[in-house]
Amino acid sequence: MKKNKQLSALAVNSRRSSAGHRAALIVFAFFLFVLIIFPFYWIILSSFKNFLEIFEVPIRFLPKRLDFTNYVEVFTEYHIGTYLINSVVITISTVLITTTISTLASFSLTRLNFKGGRAFVKFLQMSQMFPVVVILVPLYLMCTRMGLVGTKSSLILPYVAVQIPVSIILLSTYFVDIPKEIEEAALIDGCSLFQMFSRIMLPLATSGIVAVSIYTFIQVWQEFLIASSFVRKSIHYTLTVGLSTFKGEFINWGGLMATSVIIAIPAMILFTMSQDFFINRLAGSVKE
Amino acid sequence: MMLNRKNKVVAYLLVLPAAAMLAVFVLYPMILNISLSFKDYSMLRTTTKTVGLKNYITLLTDSRVWQAVQRTFVWTFINVAGALLIGLGAALLLSNGFKGSNIIKSIVLIPWVLPSVITGYIWALMLQEDAGVITYILKSLHIVASDFSWFRTGPLSMASAIMANIWRAFPFFTLMIFAKINTIPSDQIEAATLEGANSWQLFRFVTFPFIRPTVYTCTYLCFIWSFNAFDILKVMTNGGPAEMTTTMSIMVQREAFQFFEISNASTMSVIMFVLMISVILLFTLLSKLVRRVRK
Numbered sequence: 001m002k003k004n005k006q007l008s009a010l011a012v013n014s015r016r017s018s019a020g021h022r023a024a025l026i027v028f029a030f031f032l033f034v035l036i037i038f039p040f041y042w043i044i045l046s047s048f049k050n051f052l053e054i055f056e057v058p059i060r061f062l063p064k065r066l067d068f069t070n071y072v073e074v075f076t077e078y079h080i081g082t083y084l085i086n087s088v089v090i091t092i093s094t095v096l097i098t099t100t101i102s103t104l105a106s107f108s109l110t111r112l113n114f115k116g117g118r119a120f121v122k123f124l125q126m127s128q129m130f131p132v133v134v135i136l137v138p139l140y141l142m143c144t145r146m147g148l149v150g151t152k153s154s155l156i157l158p159y160v161a162v163q164i165p166v167s168i169i170l171l172s173t174y175f176v177d178i179p180k181e182i183e184e185a186a187l188i189d190g191c192s193l194f195q196m197f198s199r200i201m202l203p204l205a206t207s208g209i210v211a212v213s214i215y216t217f218i219q220v221w222q223e224f225l226i227a228s229s230f231v232r233k234s235i236h237y238t239l240t241v242g243l244s245t246f247k248g249e250f251i252n253w254g255g256l257m258a259t260s261v262i263i264a265i266p267a268m269i270l271f272t273m274s275q276d277f278f279i280n281r282l283a284g285s286v287k288e
Numbered sequence: 289m290m291l292n293r294k295n296k297v298v299a300y301l302l303v304l305p306a307a308a309m310l311a312v313f314v315l316y317p318m319i320l321n322i323s324l325s326f327k328d329y330s331m332l333r334t335t336t337k338t339v340g341l342k343n344y345i346t347l348l349t350d351s352r353v354w355q356a357v358q359r360t361f362v363w364t365f366i367n368v369a370g371a372l373l374i375g376l377g378a379a380l381l382l383s384n385g386f387k388g389s390n391i392i393k394s395i396v397l398i399p400w401v402l403p404s405v406i407t408g409y410i411w412a413l414m415l416q417e418d419a420g421v422i423t424y425i426l427k428s429l430h431i432v433a434s435d436f437s438w439f440r441t442g443p444l445s446m447a448s449a450i451m452a453n454i455w456r457a458f459p460f461f462t463l464m465i466f467a468k469i470n471t472i473p474s475d476q477i478e479a480a481t482l483e484g485a486n487s488w489q490l491f492r493f494v495t496f497p498f499i500r501p502t503v504y505t506c507t508y509l510c511f512i513w514s515f516n517a518f519d520i521l522k523v524m525t526n527g528g529p530a531e532m533t534t535t536m537s538i539m540v541q542r543e544a545f546q547f548f549e550i551s552n553a554s555t556m557s558v559i560m561f562v563l564m565i566s567v568i569l570l571f572t573l574l575s576k577l578v579r580r581v582r583k
Contacts, residue, residue: 028381029388036395039410039455040402042421046413055419101305108302112295120303127314129509131516133537134561137544137553138317138324161313164306193295222403224519225537229545240405243523253413260406271401278397279463 043264047071047257054253070258080259082235083242090152090238091220094159099213101160102167103205107197109168110175111183121172128165132158132225140230154230155238159223163216170215173281174208175201211277214270221267239263324554343555352531353539353556357563360515360535363446367514370454372507375461380491382462383469393466400459408523411452415439442532445525449533452520457513461506468502469495504575508568515564536560 046054047070048063074080109117139158140149148154178201186196202209224240231237234245240263246256271278328339347353378396382389399407414422417437426432438448472495480494496503518537521527527534527542534542536556544553 022386025381025384025386028377029386029392032378032381033388033392033395035455036392036399036459039407039414040398042414043406043410057419057424059419059421059424101309104302105306108299112299112302114296114299117299117303120307123310127310129512130314131512131561131564133516133518133540134557135314135317135321136541137550137557138320139313140544141320141324141550142313142317157309158313161309164309168306193298218401222405224403224405224522225541228522229541240403243405243409256409257413260409263403264406267401267403268398271397275394275397279467282463 043257043260046253047261049254051250051252051254070254071262074255074259074262078242078245078255078259079234079237080239080242080262083237083239084262086152086236087221087239090155090159091217093152093156094163094220095213095216097156097160098163098167098216099209102164102171102212103202103209105164106168106171106175107201110172111201121169124165124168128169130165132162136225136229139226143230149230150233150236152236155223155227158226159220163219166219167212167216170212170281171205171208174205174212178204208281211274211281214274215277215282217270218267221263321554322558324551325558327551329551329554330549339551343551344559347552347555347559353559355531356534356536356539357559359446359533360537360560360563363450363517363521363533363535364511364514366450367453367457367517368507368510370450371457371461371510371514372503374454375458375506376465376503378458378462379465379469380495382466396459396462398459399456402456404456404519405523407452407456408449408520411448411455411520412524415448415451439525440529442529445529445533449521449524452524453514453517456520457510460510461503464502464506465499468499472498508571511567512564515567516560536563 045061045063048065048067049056050067050069053060053064108114109121135158143149143154143157148157182200182204183196186200191199222240223238227238228241228244231241234242237245239259243256243259243263246252246259325343326338326340327336328342329336378392382393382396414420415438417423417439420438423432423436423438427434427436438444476494476498477490480490485493516537517535518541521533521535521538522541525533527538537560540553540557540560543549543556
């Protein structure tokens with residue numbers, strides 16, 4: 001209600017403005033719309049074009065036909081199926097491990113006041129900003145020493161560590177929202193700490209846990225720096241690294257774009273499912 | 289919640305896995321990285337010896353390193369400025385609440401969700417020399433010459449990668465700033481409008497002071513992301529042509545994983561990190577100073 005009032009105040013302001021002003025607004029808005037959407041359209045359009053059509057001049061802005069050859073070929077002629085399985089296994093494992101570890105930690109950090117908790121949160125906020133490039137080399141050496149190179153663990157372990165800080169910070173915003181009274185009532189009723197966590201806190205924080213898992217999924221799904229550095233053999237490629245296999249003497253743009261669509265779809269679906277989280281929580285938890 | 293002794297132990301145990309993961313896979317590598325920068329370590333040789341500051345001296349006297357530092361700053365500055373301007377503009381535009389603004393609001397974050405590698409490839413395709421759609425339109429309108437190419441010279445290659453990166457980064461500004469604009473108390477706007485403030489004055493004296501903290505935060509985040517950016521540059525230019533778009537992160541990754549010069553890569557990444565922290569500290573100091581002078 002309050003929000004509506006504020007919006008209308010801004011709208012009133014714009015209603016007073018001249019017709020020219022409004023026309024300019026529409027033009028800018030249209031330009032913005034095209035700027036955001038066009039590259040997506042171009043990915044999809046190009047994924048339906050064969051090798052010759054990609055380089056056809058004058059350029060066609062509409063598809064001639066819906067030709068799924070590229071989508072079939074990336075599985076038969078290239079090894080996108082293998083990369084897809086690698087990506088799915090790595091991303092899902094990372095999300096499960098990260099979310100479990102982070103849920104426990106954020107429950108403890110927000111609900112059980114213990115010594116050092118504040119300092120740990122500060123440390124998390126700092127490490128959240130930590131650039132991966134700076135630890136890339138030593139991480140690789142560690143993986144070599146532990147004999148992990150070429151295994152999925154060599155990616156999963158660094159991913160989990162890199163995702164934990166953000167995950168805990170975001171999850172904490174959900175745990176903090178649970179009213180203290182509920183917790184007190186549970187304790188009076190004789191709940192143990194474990195029962196309070198599993199029967200009361202977890203169900204109440206479920207929507208948050210799902211949203212944060214989705215955030216982690218989107219981040220890990222598109223990771224490129226670590227994956228392209230650590231993975232040596234092509235059977236271990238993830239999808240983002242696998243895109244480079246379309247580069248030969250010529251670039252197979254059609255296949256590359258078809259694969260891009262395949263990579264983008266899960267991220268887009270998950271994002272649409274949790275748009276509220278992205279728009280409200282993420283904006284709220286970016287600290288000032 | 290008040291804890292008894294047993295539960296206190298539980299509280300620590302719950303944080304332990306997270307703390308352990310961070311200690312082993314973030315803190316320890318960071319320390320290892322610094323220690324590697326004082327050693328002569330290459331995967332091509334078997335011996336390792338401590339060499340003190342030698343790596344730093346070698347790198348800091350190498351003009352290629354300085355050029356990479358310079359490029360990193362140019363790349364970062366243009367990206368942050370571009371994303372901030374477009375992002376802020378789009379947020380202000382959306383705050384007018386016209387028909388269709390809801391559609392734009394729901395799609396604005398999509399470039400940010402699209403995997404960055406794909407962003408790199410699609411912009412490379414759109415800017416491709418003969419059949420890239422953007423190049424094609426520019427050539428048809430005779431804005432550029434018919435033999436124009438984005439990827440032949442350094443500055444134009446850099447510009448291409450910057451366009452792609454700004455396209456990816458600006459939605460974040462838009463969304464964060466828009467969310468903040470929505471919380472401006474309506475009476476402030478009404479009061480200003482009643483007193484006859486025009487749009488610019490409204491922005492300058494009401495809107496901007498209110499959203500300033502958000503703008504600062506987003507700029508800070510965008511600075512860190514751009515400074516360390518790797519994916520788009522790697523995919524679009526791979527540092528070329530002739531090293532003209534090689535930023536520090538591209539250089540670190542290449543030293544380590546193509547040339548196996550581990551110590552060089554470590555040293556460079558330490559230099560990179562120190563530079564990043566210095567810029568952040570400098571800006572924090574400056575903004576504190578400005579605030580004090582204002583008061």
